[in-house]
Amino acid sequence: xxxxxxxxxxxxxxxxxxxxxxxxxxxxxxxxxxxxxxxxxxxxxxxxxxxxxxxxxxxxxxxxxxxxxxxxxxxxxxxxxxxxxxxxxxxxxxxxxxxxxxxxxxxxxxxxxxxxxxxxxxxxxxxxxxxxxxxxxxxxxxxxxxxxxxxxxxxxxxxxxxxxxxxxxxxxxxxxxxxxxxxxxxxxxxxxxxxxxxxxxxxxxxxxxxxxxxxxxxxxxxxxxxxxxxxxxxxxxxxxxxxxxxxxxxxxxxxxxxxxxxxxxxxxxxxxxxxxxxx
Numbered sequence: 001x002x003x004x005x006x007x008x009x010x011x012x013x014x015x016x017x018x019x020x021x022x023x024x025x026x027x028x029x030x031x032x033x034x035x036x037x038x039x040x041x042x043x044x045x046x047x048x049x050x051x052x053x054x055x056x057x058x059x060x061x062x063x064x065x066x067x068x069x070x071x072x073x074x075x076x077x078x079x080x081x082x083x084x085x086x087x088x089x090x091x092x093x094x095x096x097x098x099x100x101x102x103x104x105x106x107x108x109x110x111x112x113x114x115x116x117x118x119x120x121x122x123x124x125x126x127x128x129x130x131x132x133x134x135x136x137x138x139x140x141x142x143x144x145x146x147x148x149x150x151x152x153x154x155x156x157x158x159x160x161x162x163x164x165x166x167x168x169x170x171x172x173x174x175x176x177x178x179x180x181x182x183x184x185x186x187x188x189x190x191x192x193x194x195x196x197x198x199x200x201x202x203x204x205x206x207x208x209x210x211x212x213x214x215x216x217x218x219x220x221x222x223x224x225x226x227x228x229x230x231x232x233x234x235x236x237x238x239x240x241x242x243x244x245x246x247x248x249x250x251x252x253x254x255x256x257x258x259x260x261x262x263x264x265x266x267x268x269x270x271x272x273x274x275x276x277x278x279x
Contacts, residue, residue, distance in 0.1 A: 001013070001014050001034075001060075002014070002015065004080060004083050004084065005083075006056075006076065006079050006080050006083050007076075008065070009056055009061070009063065009064055009065075009076075010061065011054065011056065011062070011076070011080050011083075012034065012053075012054040012059055012060045012061045013034065013051060013053045013054065013080065013084070014034050014038075014051070014052045015049070015051050015052075015084075016041045016042075016045040016050045017041075017044065017045035017046070017047075017048050017049045017050045018045075018048075018049060019049050020049070021047060021048045021049045022048050022091065022274070022278055023048065023049045023050075023051060023081075023086050023088055023090045023091065024048045024049065024051065024090070024091045024274070025051050025052075025053065025081065025090045025091065025092050025093065026040060026050070026051065026052040026053070026093050026094075026098075027052075027053065027055060027077065027092070027093065027094040027098030027099075027101055027102055028052075028054070028055065028059070028095055028096075028097075028098050029095050029096030029097045029098055029122075029230075029256075030058070030096060030097040030122075030188065030191060030192065031058065031178070031179075031184070032058065032095075032096075032097075032178075033054050033058065033059030033060065033174065034052035034053060034054050034059055035059075035171070035174055036257060036259070036260065037052040037093075037095075037259060038052070039259065039263040040093075040259050040263065040266070043263060043264070043266075043267035043271075044267065047275075048091070048274070049086070051081070051084065051086070053077060053080055055073050055076060055077060055098070055101065056068070056072070056073060056076035056187075057183045057186075057187030057188075058178070058184075058187065058188075059178060060177075060178070060181065061183075062183060063183040063186075063187050064076050067190050068190040068191045068194075069190075069191065069194050070100055070101060070104045070191075070194070070195075070205065070209075071104060071108070073097075073101045073104070073191070074101050074104040074105040074108055075108070077101065078105060078108070078109065078112070087112075089111065089112055089113060089114040090112065090113060091114050091115045091117070091274050091277075092105060092106065092113055092115070092116050092117065093119065093259075093270070094117070094118060094119065094121060095119040095120060095121070095256075095257060095259060096119070096120055096121065096122055096230065096231065096256065097122050097191070097195075098119075098121075099118040099119060099120070099121025099123060100121060100122040100123045100195070100209070102116060102117075102118065102121075103116070103118070103121070103123060103209055103210075103213060104209060106213060106216065106218065107209060107212040107213055110216050113218055114218075114219070114274075114277050115218060115219040115220065115221070115273055115274055115277055116219070116220045116221075117220070117221045117222075117223070117270050117273075118220070118221070118222045118223070118239065119223050119257070119258060119259055119266075120223070120224050120225060120228050120230070120231055120256050120257070120258065121222070121231075121235075121239065122195065123206050123209060123210070123239075124206070124231075124235040124236075124238040124239045124242065125231070125232070125235040125238055145179065145184065145185040145188055145189070146179075146185060148175065148176060148179035149179075150172065150176055153172045153175040153176050153179070154167055154172050156175065157171055157172060157175060159229045159230065159255075159256075160230065160255055160256045161256070161257065161260070161261055162225065162227040162253050162254055162255040162261060163255075163261055166260060166261065210242045213242075213243075214242075217245050219273050219277055220243050220245065220246035220247070221246065221247050221248070221249070221269065221270055221273050222236065222240065222246050222247070222248040222249075223248065223249045223250075223251060223258055223266065223269065224236040224239075224248075224249075224250050224251065224258070225250075225251045225254030225255045225256060225257070225258050225261065225262075226250050226251065226252055226253070226254060227253060227254060228254075228255055228256045229255065229256065230256045231256070236248060236250060249269055251265065251266075
């Protein structure tokens with residue numbers, strides 16, 4: 001893994017493939033890291049420059065100096081790509097929070113986005129796991145985040161996958177390592193409270209963002225896992241309504257991260273759309 005200084009913050013990224021090939025940018029969810037996209041590097045690097053990023057304040061990246069919001073995260077990713085010298089239109093792929101950040105990036109700089117792939121993305125309904133709603137309770141959220149350890153981390157990981165075999169010691173160890181980072185709890189709480197509260201995901205930012213994206217009609221793929229316990233698969237219908245031009249797919253017997261649980265199927269689904277843009 002590599003690190004960059006981006007506006008005074010140390011940002012972690014992973015890059016594979018040919019630097020001259022079209023760029024694919026992979027963004028993880030809330031409280032997560034670039035490891036959530038590791039299986040896709042080998043499935044795209046033969047024809048693309050593949051870049052996964054620990055978004056500012058998550059994974060092993062430092063936060064930006066300002067309070068964490070969707071625009072701050074989106075700007076941090078754009079700034080990271082600028083620092084890498086990648087100014088061409090990118091194929092954006094975002095899981096969960098990373099999907100909302102990807103949409104925010106598209107809204108801010110549509111000319112810099114070639115395609116958009118949303119994977120179990122935030123932004124299409126108020127329903128969300130109770131674990132995230134409880135974070136809005138004053139004092140309780142910070143306490144919960146500070147108590148992620150080798151005992152509690154496996155329970156969190158198990159909510160992400162239909163296949164419990166994916167809750168590996170390596171994933172648990174990484175979750176604990178991330179939770180020990182000094183920026184983890186404050187950044188997690190800042191973005192969680194901006195996105196919603198005890199009642200679920202707030203409608204204001206969702207409707208504003210989707211209205212901004214209306215009519216852009218970038219080539220778009222929307223995927224979901226039908227056993228998602230974080231953001232329910234019923235959100236796929238709202239996502240289709242928001243992006244009527246998009247292709248979509250529901251993965252069967254799959255949880256919150258199809259890119260991990262169905263790596264070959266996921267890559268096989270998305271690669272044709274990317275190839276069409278390059279044709």
